[in-house]
Amino acid sequence: MSYISGARSVPDEQVRIASTKMDxxxxxxxxxxxxxxxxxxxxxxxxxxxxxxxxxxQMLSQDHVVHWELKxxxxxxxxxxxxxxxxxxxxHQDGSPLRxxxxxxxxxxxxxxxxx
Amino acid sequence: xxxxxxxxxxxAAAARASSIFPDLPSxxxxxxxxxxxxxxxxxxxxxxxxxxxxxxxxxxDASARTEDSSSVSDxxxxxxxLPKDPLPPTYDPALDVGPGGRPLxxxxxxxxxxxxxxxxxxxxxxxxxxxxxxxxxxxxxxTKEFEETRRCAVMVRQSFLDLRDNFRRIVDPPLRSGTKxxxxxxxLDGPVSCGKSITLAMLVHWARSEGWLVFYVPxxxxxxxxxxxxxNQHNEFWDTPIQAAKVLQDFLKFNEGHLxxxxxxxSDPVLLGEGAGVGLMKGADSMTMPEGxxxxxxxxxxxxxxxxxVGVLVRLRNELSLVKDVPVLFVIDQYNNWxxxxxxxxxxxxxxxxxxxxxxxxxxNAYRSMMHDDMMVGAFSHSTAVGKLRQExxxxxxxxxVMLPRYTxxxxxxxxxxYLRQRLIRRENFSEDKWKKVYYVSxxxxxxxxxLASFI
Numbered sequence: 001m002s003y004i005s006g007a008r009s010v011p012d013e014q015v016r017i018a019s020t021k022m023d024x025x026x027x028x029x030x031x032x033x034x035x036x037x038x039x040x041x042x043x044x045x046x047x048x049x050x051x052x053x054x055x056x057x058q059m060l061s062q063d064h065v066v067h068w069e070l071k072x073x074x075x076x077x078x079x080x081x082x083x084x085x086x087x088x089x090x091x092h093q094d095g096s097p098l099r100x101x102x103x104x105x106x107x108x109x110x111x112x113x114x115x116x
Numbered sequence: 117x118x119x120x121x122x123x124x125x126x127x128a129a130a131a132r133a134s135s136i137f138p139d140l141p142s143x144x145x146x147x148x149x150x151x152x153x154x155x156x157x158x159x160x161x162x163x164x165x166x167x168x169x170x171x172x173x174x175x176x177d178a179s180a181r182t183e184d185s186s187s188v189s190d191x192x193x194x195x196x197x198l199p200k201d202p203l204p205p206t207y208d209p210a211l212d213v214g215p216g217g218r219p220l221x222x223x224x225x226x227x228x229x230x231x232x233x234x235x236x237x238x239x240x241x242x243x244x245x246x247x248x249x250x251x252x253x254x255x256x257x258x259t260k261e262f263e264e265t266r267r268c269a270v271m272v273r274q275s276f277l278d279l280r281d282n283f284r285r286i287v288d289p290p291l292r293s294g295t296k297x298x299x300x301x302x303x304l305d306g307p308v309s310c311g312k313s314i315t316l317a318m319l320v321h322w323a324r325s326e327g328w329l330v331f332y333v334p335x336x337x338x339x340x341x342x343x344x345x346x347x348n349q350h351n352e353f354w355d356t357p358i359q360a361a362k363v364l365q366d367f368l369k370f371n372e373g374h375l376x377x378x379x380x381x382x383s384d385p386v387l388l389g390e391g392a393g394v395g396l397m398k399g400a401d402s403m404t405m406p407e408g409x410x411x412x413x414x415x416x417x418x419x420x421x422x423x424x425x426v427g428v429l430v431r432l433r434n435e436l437s438l439v440k441d442v443p444v445l446f447v448i449d450q451y452n453n454w455x456x457x458x459x460x461x462x463x464x465x466x467x468x469x470x471x472x473x474x475x476x477x478x479x480x481n482a483y484r485s486m487m488h489d490d491m492m493v494g495a496f497s498h499s500t501a502v503g504k505l506r507q508e509x510x511x512x513x514x515x516x517x518v519m520l521p522r523y524t525x526x527x528x529x530x531x532x533x534x535y536l537r538q539r540l541i542r543r544e545n546f547s548e549d550k551w552k553k554v555y556y557v558s559x560x561x562x563x564x565x566x567x568l569a570s571f572i
Contacts, residue, residue, distance in 0.1 A: 049393035
């Protein structure tokens with residue numbers, strides 16, 4: 001098991017799929033990374049050299065927010081809303097939906113996710 | 117005279133191949149007792165001829181045979197009847213009968229002595245021998261045929277003999293006609309499953325047995341798909357170092373003997389590029405080959421240094437065109453993949469990218485063109501989803517395209533009798549009407565006929 005910017009990656013997985021497992025990297029960004037680094041679609045994670053992994057990490061750190069930095073940023077945004085007592089912040093604290101959905105019925109998924 | 121020189125060098129190469137593959141019998145020594153088992157006779161005192169029963173074997177031979185059966189290739193079921201040396205007791209040569217009572221198989225060590233009389237017959241060559249002669253790999257259609265029929269036999273077709281004779285006339289031109297009717301560059305096109313790849317493989321087998329230097333690419337698609345791709349520092353092309361190293365290794369496998377004797381004729385330094393996953397070489401952008409280097413040394417350099425793989429492969433193309441001691445033949449399968457887009461993309465901005473065409477790859481650009489004086493055969497493939505290409509291809513002579521036909525009725529008859537022999541068709545269900553139905557329904561498509569044969 002190898003780590004790229006703190007995210008675990010499965011060695012036998014193709015790079016275009018393994019890189020999407022990182023928070024902040026989706027299929028489009030993964031594709032652009034591959035084109036920039038010259039990696040074709042069938043290359044697996046265990047075929048990458050240390051030089052290439054360093055290149056990926058450098059590219060990620062330069063222009064993109066991924067993994068724990070992305071989560072920290074999201075958390076900071078939520079806490080800012082809570083600290084200035086915004087409606088959205090209160091709803092975050094209560095564990096209720098915050099985009100105008102009904103709560104008289106339904107809203108089970110949102111409450112389940114928050115509870116977790 | 118040229119042929120005798122080439123054959124002696126081929127025999128030396130085969131002896132070297134036998135030393136590389138010590139478990140395999142050399143081609144010269146692989147003379148089976150198959151023909152002896154079929155036609156061995158003993159004369160009595162009264163002058164009558166008595167045919168010896170090939171199945172009458174001693175106990176010692178039976179035990180030796182059980183030991184030999186373990187050495188047969190894993191891909192073919194060893195319990196199935198195969199004509200080995202000596203023949204197994206269950207093999208009945210009387211069943212090797214083609215249409216009209218003609219023999220189904222031709223006994224020969226190579227494709228060189230075959231004439232039109234032997235067309236529409238099968239030639240048995242062991243899988244080990246195929247792999248020894250074509251270490252780059254066999255075409256997928258061929259392996260499929262071998263697996264489904266459980267025998268490594270190929271049919272000698274008129275189209276193959278014409279192709280072989282075409283190149284034979286170029287190297288050894290007859291006195292009267294010379295090379296008037298011969299083509300040095302050929303593009304094999306044709307419908308699906310008409311035998312293009314198998315014809316190429318047989319041509320490579322023949323050329324290598326004649327002692328030629330053959331550059332064989334069984335999968336042209338691999339040059340445009342997979343691996344890493346980097347922008348070349350010296351020109352506008354794109355390098356693919358992994359594919360280049362693999363091609364050099366494959367080329368070295370069979371041709372090592374020839375390459376050790378051929379000196380390098382170009383003294384320019386080899387340009388270096390980005391290695392596979394290791395970046396650029398620090399402090400050097402070219403590499404000079406020492407004086408007196410051979411092509412073997414050049415290829416070894418390309419294999420050892422990933423940065424030099426692409427440069428060496430391009431240099432090899434130029435060196436091979438200067439070789440005059442030995443006939444050189446370039447054989448490319450899936451050639452149509454080199455006229456369409458590759459798998460690779462160039463990132464223009466973060467939001468837009470451009471697909472790289474095959475002609476922009478350094479390796480493809482070096483080997484694709486047919487506008488030269490070297491012998492070259494390219495075969496199109498329908499297995500790679502390239503689609504329809506235009507009639508006039510760039511860098512290809514206008515008269516180079518040759519349409520390979522599907523099976524004729526005679527060839528289909530031979531094929532069906534072969535499938536009957538290999539028990540793909542039940543003997544009690546076989547009839548002329550039925551195999552003709554199979555032929556007309558499939559329209560001569562080889563793989564379809566093989567699939568339909570089981571429904572007879």
